[in-house]
Amino acid sequence: MSVAGLVLAAGAGRRYGMPKALVRYDGQLLVERAADTLSRAGVDRVLIVLGAAADEVRARGRLPETVVNPDWETGMGSSLRTGLAALAATPGCTAAVVLLVDMPGVSPAAVRRITAHAAPDALVMGGYSDRRGHPVLLGRDHWSGVSASATGDRGARDYLRTHEVVVVEVGDVADDKDLDEPGNLSAIHDH
Secondary structure, eight states, rough: OEEEEEEOOOHHHHHHHGGGGEEETTEEEEHHHHHHHHHHHHHHHEEEEOOOEEEEOHSSSSOOOEOOOTTTTGGGGHHHHHHHHHHHTTEEEEEEEEEETOOOTTOOOHHHHHHHHHHTEOOOOOOOOTTEEEEEEEGGGHHHHHHHOTTTTTTTTTHTTTTTEEEEEEEETTOOOOOTTTTTHHHHHHH
């Protein structure tokens, strides 16, 4: 079974004031950190979906494979569709574990817990006590359904709400805070 890691990093970061892929965190770009998290978790392939400032992100970052979402301005849903379409062209890829670029507290240990449940029919989400979050694992059997329902900034949310999902507790090894505004960066560092 082959599991791919998919980083959604295409947004312009309007509230943040710059693309979050270019934000520095602990000495590296957030996009590099997300890719490293997936690599250290042992996924077979890491694919990063870029959009806003894609050329600059590629020039400044040490990145594995990238794909550009031409419709990135429409929201995260189109980035998820772009990434899944690129992975679907790879035979043997069983599942994709999805990370958002603006969640630097998601750890390799959390990703490993989620990918331990990888299967073509799997839907798995990280659990943080009373809520569900990232990482999210999407088995290949669900990619077309997820893609059909991913619109705007909703990603896989609507699809996951209408299907049985395994929730794996990761809150003891990860943090799901996101960086929506520059002030969030210090809050995460202080956590």
